Amino acid sequence: MLVAATAAVLVTMVLTLVRAVLGPRLYNRILAINMFGTKTVLFVALAGFLADRPDFLDIGLLYALVNFVATIAVLRLTHEDDPLLEGEREAR
Amino acid sequence: MSASLLLDLASSASLLVGSLFVLSGGIGLLRFPDFYTRIHAAGLTDSAGAGLILLGLLLQTPGWETAVRLVLIVLFMLLTGPTSTHVLAQAAGRDGVRVWRAGEPRR
């Protein structure tokens, strides 16, 4: 069952990546990458159990943390008024 | 029917359902028509899918150290996941991303 779950997580990673590549535009990509981050947390946890060494879950905790930091950073720093982005908003 | 067998069964079931949630969330993220509907899909995998998979792992942990970490991960995700989707949706709203209505082309 572990294998099945890992496979599901990997497939979802690919699907999420497709959304991140297709976009369109910033917010869809942020959403996709945020979701990709949680999938890597799951993948690392599952990989630890698959390798019979589940004592490395600290990594999963760290991934969850930095994923949050990155999402907040994107939101915060892309909010600066960028005349070019403004132009794009008009064109949307 | 022993306790360990019961645990194994519960763990497998939880993993299976969690995987289905994760997969459906991935498909939803790909297929839904606009940003706000996709947030729904992402929220689904992040809470239900991840929670169930981690619960499934929790049911087959060998020692308490691993169990504590799993619980911490779940708690952390429960705190940060909704926060980031909430902030994302609000930021998108402020930035003028419009809600999709039936009949419009996908975005």
Place this chain on the structure above:
Amino acid sequence: MSGSLYVYWLIFALMMIGLYIVISHGNLVKKLIGLNIFQVSVFLLYISFGKVRDGSAPIVKEGIDTYSHPLPHVLILTAIVVGVATTALGLALVVRIFEAYGSLEEDLLHERDAASGVDGPS
């Protein structure tokens, strides 16, 4: 497949994509992103040398005999942090260049240099 090299080829492909971004793009930030990709692929190459079949992470535990080699891990661990410090240096230079020139496109920078009589690098 005991004698396989496929991992190295995949890593080389990643490296080359990074190199391509560095060479072909004129934007300085994009060049740094490409450099980052190249750097991570080099890290992957080093780590792949340390991996051994059926090995386990080199944290010694009762009942486990085969471990992957710890030395590449040590080298790369420090290299990652050094890498981000040098990337920060590059980014600081980018900020100063933008403040001085108002642009980050390599070609434009050369033009400005030529126009003001400063010798750019060819």
Place this chain on the structure above:
Amino acid sequence: MSMFVLMNLTLFGILAATAVTISRLRALYEATMLTALFSLVSASLFVLMDAVDVAFTEAAVGVGISTVLFLGVLALTRSREDVTPRIRQWPARVVVLLAGGMLVYASQDLPRFEGATTPVQVHPVTDVYLRESQDDIGVPNTVTSVLASYRAHDTLGELVVIFTAGVAVLLLLASSPGPGRREEGEGPAELVLADYRVLRVISKLLLPFILLFAFYVLFHGEYGPGGGFQAGVIFAAGFVLYGLVFGVDGARRVLPRPLAWAMIPLGILLYVVLGLAGMLLGGEFLDFQGLRPGDPQAGQHLGILLVETSVGITVAGVMVAVFFSFASRRAAR
């Protein structure tokens, strides 16, 4: 094909697709975010290849720090790239194909992947690091013992590089005020995120736990993945999060700038003093056996812990100071 190979291939495929997309995207915010994704996937690959410590570092650095710095620079400069002219693309493609072909040709001489008899694995030093270290030092995480004891000189050198790069960034960004340094308490950056109440509450709630996690990573590095480098970066990431939500001035109230700057040389000084202490107690430079007379193992433990602590102090200082100096600069537009 085993499961390991399949997982490897999938992750490498994701990496390649991401890299190609990055190369094609002209919007640099998006490209930067995909770089964060790239870094997460490569960290997962490190986990698969048993390099848990490296995965720890890569995730913390690549996503937590590097992405934030890139985004900060984009906020200060332009976030859109010009179209790459065709005339630049073709020569680059030729060069890349030639170089790649050469590498693939040369790879025939490389030892096979995962081989147990490769030069790396049969070198005598392998046995020292993996087996003898358990008697000499007694630290289960061999990465930590190699990093902080066997190769402590090397680590000192790396720390000096980080120190130098950090000081150079501070000189570049802090010395000359530039066209627009932000006055305290003013500026466009104070606007948006502080308005989100949920985010504010959650971030304030999380900060102590993140810092606690950093200390845990520092002290647990002997038994699990972690150590000074990772702890320093996590510590910095906590402050980056705080600074992002409450503004640079808010973060400065928690960790004043002189303190962050003082941490940079402090760690290196501690490291060198520790090395000299080893010499005074009758050993070589950075020899920890004599730190606890009569008990070389305890001496090694103490030495490793102090090395990790000093590494953590310098790394955290550099990262926080660098972030502050990027964040307190105002866009020149």
